[in-house]
Amino acid sequence: MDAVHVDPIIRQSSLEQILKPSPDLTIQNQLQASCNQTIRLQNLFDTDTCGHQVKNVVLYGTVGTGKSTLIKKMVVDWCHGRLPRFELVVPFSCEDLSQSNTPISLRRLIIKKYLHLREVVPLLGTTNFKVLIILNHLDRLNLDFRLAGTELCCDPNEPVPPSAIVVNLLRKYLLPEASIIVTTRPSAVRRIPSKFVGRYAEICGFSDINLQKLYFQMRLSQEECSGVAGPATAEETGERENLLEMLSRNLERHNQISVACFLPSYCWLVCTTLHFLYFTKTVPPGQTLTGIYTSFLRLNFSGEVLDSTNSSMMKYVAKTVGKLAHEGVMNRQTCFSEEDLRQCFEVEMKTESELNLLNVFRSDAFRFFLTPCVQPGKEHTFVFTIPAMQEYLAALYVVLGEKKTLFQRVSKEVSEVAGKVGEDVVLVLSIISKFLPLRILPLLLNLLKIFPRYISQLGGKDRDNIARTMAVEMFNEEDYFNDDVLDQINSSILGVEGPMRHPDEASDDEVFELFPIFMGGLLSRRNRAILEQLGCSIKNLAAFEIAKAMKKTVIKNSRKGLPPSELMYYLFFLHEFQNERFTAEAILSLRTVNLSSVKMTPLKCSVLASVMGTTTHEVEELNLASCHLDVDSLRILFPVLLRCRNLHLQLNNLGPEACKLIRDLLLHDKCMVNTLRLADNPVTEHGARYLAEAIAGNASLTHLSLLHTSLGNRGVEVITRHLAHNRHLQELNVGYNSVSDEAALALVEEAKRNATLDKVHLYFNEISEEGKQALHSLRRDRDGVKVLVFLTVGTDVSDYWSSILSVVQKNLPNWDRERVQQHLGLFLEDLECSRRQTANPWKKAKFLRVEKEVKRMLGEIQQETP
DSSP, X not given: OTTTOOOOOEEEEOHHHHHSOOTTOOHHHHHHSOOSSBOOGGGTTSOOTTSOOOXXXXXXXXXXXXXXXXXXXXHHHHHTTSOTTOSEEEEEEHHHHTTOOOOBOXXXXXXXXXXXXXXXGGGTTOTTOOEEEEEEOGGGSOOOOSTTTSOOOOXXXXXXXXXXXXXXXXXXXXXXXXXXXXXXXXXXXXXXXXXXXXEEEEEOOSOSHHHHHHHHHXXXXXXXXXXXXXXXXXXXXXXXXXXXXXHHHHHHTTOHHHHHTTSHHHHHHHHHHHIIIIIOSSOOTTOOHHHHHHHHHHHHHTTOBSSTTOOBHXXXXXXXXXXXXXXXXXXXXOOBOHHHXXXXXXXXXXXXXXXXXXXXXXXXXXXXXXXXXXXXXXXXXXXXXXXXXXXXXXXXXXXXTTTHHHHHHHHHHHHHHHOOOTTHHHHHHHHHHHHGGGOSSOOTTTHHHXXXXXXXXXXXXXXXXXXXXXXXXXXXXXXXXXXXXTHHHHHHHXXXXXXXXXXXXXXXXXXXXXXXXXXXXXXXXXXXXXXXXXXXXXXXXXXXXXXXXXXXXHHHHHTSOOOHHHHHHHHHHHHHHTOHHHXXXXXXXXXXXXXXXXXXXXHHXXXXXXXXXXXXXXXXXXXXXXXXXXXXXXXXXXXXXXXXXXXXXXXXOOOHHHHHHHHHHHHSTTOOOOEXXXXXSOOHHHHHHHHHHHHXXXXXXXXXXXXXXXXXXXXXXXXXXXXXXXXXXXXXXXXXXXXXXXXXXXXXXXXXXXXXXXXXXXXXXXXXXXXXXXXXXXXXXOTTOEEEOOSEETTEXXXXXXXXXXXXXXXXXXXXXXXXXXXXXXHHHHHHHHHHHOOOHHHHHHHHHHHHHHHHHHHHHHHHOO
């Protein structure tokens, strides 16, 4: 705590200010205006303005401002001698005290809780012994300061109920010389008569931007942020500094992130999420995004109740704020007007107790979840303090069963639209009721649009066809989903307000990808157990029914060819659910995994490995091209890679160290890889040595692409020497590697002697016309070896011209344009020369066709070159 704690701002207050708050006191002007009458923690017991010694201090603040953390730090400071005015500090949790009404004496209570104070307790009550008693969360106790309600007690040895001990301490009837600090929520401040309070102080959180910056700097600079033991590497240090700079820039703009980080608890959430996204090298089985948010709410709301009936505050939040969040998700809305809030919180106000609950929530927790929007033009609207919290609470609202009335309303609307179509209507409605919670995009408002289009298709079909039709519609693929499943999280914690939007849509048309992820995560056993502690019970039967409906839809969804970004989202969904059996059934039919162009962070690699690790089935194809992979990524994915037939690793950052790991992969006795594509990676000659060892000892690989991997002549030579030991390789591509005649001829000579190798790619290398002719002669000696070098063979077009040009076309965006243009120019000259040498009209026509294709590609390059 000493290493990362930042003291929040504490403002001296008064009962008048508490009872009559300024109407224009918003979070924005708290951030922009300096706090008046600030006071340090060490000075809370200084004399007041009248010169009286302060004995009782009430320290209050809304949920998330850091009351409990501040008290813990106060105790730590005393242990280190930084609070010299007190000889003893005795902290009590009022939540613990509220659990029993059994009479007990103050001294017995202290000894029972702190056994090591047995020798010190007799000093309590002596005149010169300076003691500080801390009563944390006083709002958990029902106190009665009337003499008829709580009897007087001045003897520390007299047994009385715990609440009576607290009342007599505050009355200064028991231990009158003791100093007492009380922490409580704003709504409970009035429970203590003002005559027993010497000073009121409000925790204002990190209302100074500099405090937010300091917290992030201290927290993200810790070595544990690297996720591994030992000091951080230069790359990890640079990444942390980059994140800190991004956060700092956004805080300085006074945008929505600075509003959110007004609460220290949200600073904790930001740092924890950044650690999870960027610095976690291996994800423990139970660590999920939903788990972070559930634990975050437990830290802030564990034991929090609204009133004397012990109503769970989190349950109240799930029913009210959750309803608002869910309606926002369904309507693709992130900004809410005062009228939206009034309809959400006040529409069903019928009794005095319900109004009291609302007032308590407004004063104690409203700003924790909702805050005024700071975007220009939206100053009079509210947004969720952290955008992802909206989707979390919307998912919680659904899984807790608070949406049942919506099911009934939808059924009624659908019945009116569908009309009389026999028994199928009931069947369709039952299917909708099961699948509705999993709809990614808003369904309620679009439901009436769906049925006129689909009801004609449903009539007369059997049960399976109806289910399939509805499942496909509800999981309809949307092209404008985020490229990255966690972009919303990144956006919210790095200062871009709200989920990303489609450029063709209106500015308030939001995309919500995290909603279904949280839906799955909340049903996991661990999160359900935490929610149970918060008073939010998810019934076993409800979880079973939702999971059963999810399983049918998810399995059908897995059989569709999802685009890479949505497939990553799908894998996160399964990971969040934390149910191995469910996940295994869902991915058993997933034989092709295409995640190309998805930036595979260590977290995503761990999620992929975790999800795929629930089964041992063979993966036909795993495409990880352009995924920013490095050696650490391969290490995490190693068990998955072993089971893949076709492995695409091109266009990554896989150098010699990664090749060493690939060698271990190919030499593993369980390796199933038969096609490996490493094109456009910095393999170099050093990496080629590891791959050559793998070629010599591997028994599964048939196709290997090392196109454009900087092998050079020496790299190709070392591979050539090891080819003699391989009896399985059929195709080898070493094109675009600066290979000259001698190394190319040696490779093809070895290929001639190999029993299985029948195709060698050598185009875009430094091979002369003489070398080309020599290679052609070698090919004539053995027809089984196909050598792809140029587009011509003597006075004819090469049989492999289309293969060569298709490879070039595919790699145009990634290769050096000047060099590609040079080689295509040589191809064109070669084609024109060979065309002039033949008199056969059919051959001339074939040459012209290939020339036209080469000219088209040259034109593309020239147009794109600035």
